[in-house]
Amino acid sequence: MTEPFTDRLSINQITVKSWTFEETVRGCARHGIGHVGAWLDSVAEIGVDKAAGVLADHGVSVSSVCRAGFFTGNSPDRSWAGRADNERAIDMTARLGADVLYLVCGGVADDRDLPAARAAVRDGLAELVPYAAERGVRLAVEPLHPMMCAERSVIVTLDQAVELAEPFGPDEVGIAIDTYNVWWDPRLAEGIERAGDRIIGYQVCDWLVPQPHPVFGRGVPGEGVIDLRGITRAVDATGYDGPIEVEIFNEKVWSSPPDEVIRVIKERFAAGVLG
Structure with missing residues (x-):
């Protein structure tokens, strides 16, 4: 049975990395959690049609799909990068019955030209929007922490993400907020308010002190220093209730x-995130 606070809780697949996609869906259903964040590689392992069937059989929906983007061509693992891969990611998202596809925009290219890399992100996004819109998939621009600017994303603040999204309709391009990536921003409150109804994805975890690793330093809510309740209140105030x-x-x-x-996670979610 779903507990009162778990109607909003989603477990991203990477959190339970040792499970397959099917095991993750079954596990969420077993714990009364109705949403899962899907990763394309894991879905591809069992096939998108089988994955969609598993979701339907267990009454679990996909809160978001990760990931497309890498418009600069700079990806640490060189996977899911390029126009064809991005279009395939959109197709898989639609076939899963999901409508939010996260974009990791790509890092600084080999020429070390940061302005050119950001221009490439703008151009790549503009090229991808029509394909996604035709399939009912909203693209979620996710700003990453500045320490990831070199390899993963030259878009590192909410203001930058909103500026990328603004030329398009809110039903085409939205904003994904991840507390690990944005909690430090001195303009966080203003950025969340500016994003407003463009917020279509919200992820939480904590920032551990000391940081054990620049990528693998995320903690369970309540283990670190992020004001998760405060950020959640600000996000909810925009009207986001997903x-x-x-x-x-x-x-x-x-x-x-x-x-x-x-x-x-269930034990800490109600008090530590929803507050």
Whole structure:
């Protein structure tokens, strides 16, 4: 049975990395969680049609799909990058019955020209929007933490993300907020307000102190220093009332039994995130 606070809780697949897509869906259903954040590689492993069937069989919906983008061509793993891969990501998102596809915009290209890299992101997004809109998929621009500017995204603030999205309709391009990436921003409150009804994705985790790793330093809500309740209140004040994904990259979490990880997340979510 779904508990009162879990109607908004979503478990991103990466949080329970040792599980397959099917195991993640089954696990969420078993714990009364109705949403899952999907990763394309994991979906591709079992096939998108089978993945959609598993979701339907267990009454679980996809809160977001990760990921497309890398418009600068700079991807640390060189996967899901390029026009053909981005279009395939959109097709898979639509076939899963989802409508939010996260974009990781891409890092600084080999020429080290940061302004040119940001221009490439603008151009790449403009080229992709019509294809996504025809298939009912909204593209979610996700600003990443500045320490990821070199490899993963030259878009590092909410203001930059909103500026990218503004030339398009809110039903075409929206904003994805991840607390790990934006909590530090001195203009966070203004950025959230400016994003407004463009916010179509919201992910939470905590910032551990000390940071064990520049990518794998995410903690379970309540383990770190981020004011998750305050950020959630600000996001909700814009009118966003959709799923809240818990997305954690952390070797210790990954080595723990996934059912135990979900149990702890559920225990801390109501007070630590919703407040």
